[in-house]
Amino acid sequence: MSAFSDVSNALRQPNIWFVLGVQDYRFQFGRTAAGLLWAFIQPALWITAIGFFFAPFMGNDSGAYIIHVAFGLAMFTFMSGAISEYGLCFMTHKTIIQNFSLPMFIHVLRDATRNTCRLATELTVAFAAVIFLRHSLEPVALLAVFGLAVNIIAAVAISLGVSMLTVRWRDIQFAIRAVMRLMFFMTPILWSVDQTSGARATVANINPLTHFIEIVRQPILGEVPTMLSYGVTSSVTLAAIIGSYVVFGLRKNNIALWAQT
Amino acid sequence: MIKLEHITLELPVDRHMQASFKTAIGGELFTRNGIRFVKALNDITALIEPGDRIGVIGRNGSGKSSLLRLLANIYQPSLGTLQVEGKVSTLFTNSLGLYLRETGRRNVELGVRLLGLQGGSVADAVEEIIEFTELGDYIDVPMIAYSAGMRTRLGFAIATQIRPDILLVDEVFGAGDMSFVNKAMERMEKMMEGANILILASHSASIITRCCNKALWLNQGKLQAFGDVEDVMGKFDASVR
Numbered sequence: 001m002s003a004f005s006d007v008s009n010a011l012r013q014p015n016i017w018f019v020l021g022v023q024d025y026r027f028q029f030g031r032t033a034a035g036l037l038w039a040f041i042q043p044a045l046w047i048t049a050i051g052f053f054f055a056p057f058m059g060n061d062s063g064a065y066i067i068h069v070a071f072g073l074a075m076f077t078f079m080s081g082a083i084s085e086y087g088l089c090f091m092t093h094k095t096i097i098q099n100f101s102l103p104m105f106i107h108v109l110r111d112a113t114r115n116t117c118r119l120a121t122e123l124t125v126a127f128a129a130v131i132f133l134r135h136s137l138e139p140v141a142l143l144a145v146f147g148l149a150v151n152i153i154a155a156v157a158i159s160l161g162v163s164m165l166t167v168r169w170r171d172i173q174f175a176i177r178a179v180m181r182l183m184f185f186m187t188p189i190l191w192s193v194d195q196t197s198g199a200r201a202t203v204a205n206i207n208p209l210t211h212f213i214e215i216v217r218q219p220i221l222g223e224v225p226t227m228l229s230y231g232v233t234s235s236v237t238l239a240a241i242i243g244s245y246v247v248f249g250l251r252k253n254n255i256a257l258w259a260q261t
Numbered sequence: 262m263i264k265l266e267h268i269t270l271e272l273p274v275d276r277h278m279q280a281s282f283k284t285a286i287g288g289e290l291f292t293r294n295g296i297r298f299v300k301a302l303n304d305i306t307a308l309i310e311p312g313d314r315i316g317v318i319g320r321n322g323s324g325k326s327s328l329l330r331l332l333a334n335i336y337q338p339s340l341g342t343l344q345v346e347g348k349v350s351t352l353f354t355n356s357l358g359l360y361l362r363e364t365g366r367r368n369v370e371l372g373v374r375l376l377g378l379q380g381g382s383v384a385d386a387v388e389e390i391i392e393f394t395e396l397g398d399y400i401d402v403p404m405i406a407y408s409a410g411m412r413t414r415l416g417f418a419i420a421t422q423i424r425p426d427i428l429l430v431d432e433v434f435g436a437g438d439m440s441f442v443n444k445a446m447e448r449m450e451k452m453m454e455g456a457n458i459l460i461l462a463s464h465s466a467s468i469i470t471r472c473c474n475k476a477l478w479l480n481q482g483k484l485q486a487f488g489d490v491e492d493v494m495g496k497f498d499a500s501v502r
């Protein structure tokens with residue numbers, strides 16, 4: 001099966017990847033009394049705590065700061081999840097890979113569905129903050145929908161590429177984990193690029209995660225994202241699609257072999 | 262129809278190498294570019310036709326599971342050409358790699374989806390599988406509470422639900438009790454009425470002779486014999502005595 005037929009066969013089977021992805025997400029709350037409610041409680045608690053401890057320093061902008069953190073955190077969790085957690089896709093699903101003849105890309109879509117479910121709950125909490133804080137959304141907020149679409153497409157492509165690397169070279173997962181911890185502090189989630197200068201601002205601007213967050217967050221805060229943000233995100237997304245597809249095409253047949261070692 | 266022509270399958274083992282390897286069981290080990298490989302299948306040529314019920318036999322590490330995974334399109338041959346015509350279903354594990362903390366019913370629903378069923382046929386399949394497995398109220402109990410035999414019943418029922426053209430089964434009957442094995446045999450015999458192909462790897466001579474009309478004997482990845490089940494089993498028995 002060529003890479004193209006693998007991808008198109010997988011896309012045609014949402015009855016597998018969508019159902020299993022949602023099931024995976026739901027399953028992590030299995031046997032808990034609150035169930036899916038935990039998915040909302042966790043980010044709500046985080047945002048409330050941030051609001052309580054940090055927002056007073058922001059004076060009149062405290063409401064906007066809480067929204068800044070809520071959307072920043074949701075988008076960072078999504079993109080970092082796509083790289084570190086779901087970048088282990090072929091190892092995570094090696095039992096199914098070894099036992100069922102399915103398109104390989106179906107496993108990537110399954111994990112992407114799970115990650116998108118988590119994003120949906122975190123964004124619900126973030127929008128609840130928008131309503132609670134009586135923050136009015138401008139028409140420019142519609143640009144966030146486009147930003148979200150770019151994030152999701154990029155996340156799928158990046159997960160595929162990283163999963164190809166991690167199933168082949170096991171060291172990579174540990175390197176990624178170490179880097180992603182640093183990225184949390186190098187990405188403007190609790191702080192914003194405007195508040196920084198010098199090396200810190202440069203680091204924030206060359207960090208692609210900054211721009212993936214801003215193309216969703218800035219429209220919500222009433223601002224049009226910069227051309228730099230759109231330029232970086234579209235370039236990274238295109239590079240991820242092409243790079244991952246080429247590697248997948250060249251080495252797809254080795255995934256089941258590498259996964260079993 | 263399944264046609265294997267000079268099939269060789271090399272599986273990577275690890276990166277740590279030694280100068281040479283000698284083994285009494287398992288395929289030939291070798292290193293290439295600093296990576297150790299096992300030649301799981303070595304120059305296999307065979308033609309399997311509709312109606313064939315093949316028992317795959319051999320010692321541990323002889324390549325039985327690798328052959329089944331190759332036929333299921335999970336592994337691709339390193340050398341040679343493979344032609345598989347027909348819808349393939351697999352039963353390689355009795356846990357199906359699904360959710361042991363979920364109920365049997367939920368796992369059946371997910372399992373038949375993995376095999377390609379959708380819509381209303383999922384609900385029909387679930388009811389039929391529940392009846393076949395005789396799990397009763399256990400179907401609504403998390404699978405972690407199932408015995409290995411109960412998991413085997415469920416796995417077998419799911420794998421045989423879609424009426425495949427080719428059914429590949431690997432060493433899963435060990436955990437089933439005799440009543441289940443008998444029932445499973447009957448189910449496979451019914452499936453074979455449609456001129457399907459069954460390929461069954463097992464260490465049990467009684468299961469092989471009962472289910473199969475041909476046997477394929479692998480030894481360290483090489484095809485030792487392929488033909489009438491009685492003849493090949495006789496040769497195999499003589500070799501291990």
